[in-house]
């Protein structure tokens with residue numbers, strides 16, 4: 001794959017929010033998580049964890065905690081990607097909070113792209129009640145849920161979203 005193929009791969013991913021109820025195979029799920037396992041992390045501490053949620057009742061509860069977003073209930077799998085503060089803070093102190101958030105964000109991104117590479121669809125879901133999600137999944141206090149990554153097979157063609165001109169993000173040498 002050259003850089004132009006890679007850009008095409010990235011450009012053909014879109015968030016999908018309408019899912020069929022076709023379950024994913026264990027291998028499809030494992031493959032996304034293996035992708036996350038290749039991600040860089042601060043000090044190689046890998047300060048992220050994931051809760052694989054397939055149970056229908058739990059998906060309904062998560063959807064409620066995510067302000068009734070229906071795709072969280074409809075997707076056959078929700079990968080709840082979490083920052084593990086203890087793993088990072090035990091090496092980096094307070095700075096470890098930031099690193100754990102970064103590690104988990106990168107891991108979730110790799111899972112999302114792994115889903116795309118596997119012909120699956122996903123929706124990164126960040127709007128949810130943290131406490132609600134933690135209670136539903138029994139997360140320890142040092143684990144912060146960051147992303148509910150809804151994954152499955154979409155039922156509608158993905159809709160491409162626009163982007164601001166890339167130059168608006170770019171600053172040379174100084175701001």
Ligand SMILES: Cc1cc2nc3c(=O)[nH]c(=O)nc-3n(C[C@H](O)[C@H](O)[C@H](O)COP(=O)(O)O)c2cc1C
Pocket residue numbers: 013014015016017069123124125126127128159160161
């Ligand atoms: C940090 C973050 C939080 C997001 N939260 C939600 C969400 O709660 N619900 C949702 O439907 N989409 C959510 N999204 C998906 C964005 O709406 C979507 O990525 C954006 O509109 C660009 O569209 P695209 O993913 O199709 O390129 C979130 C994305 C990110 C990165």
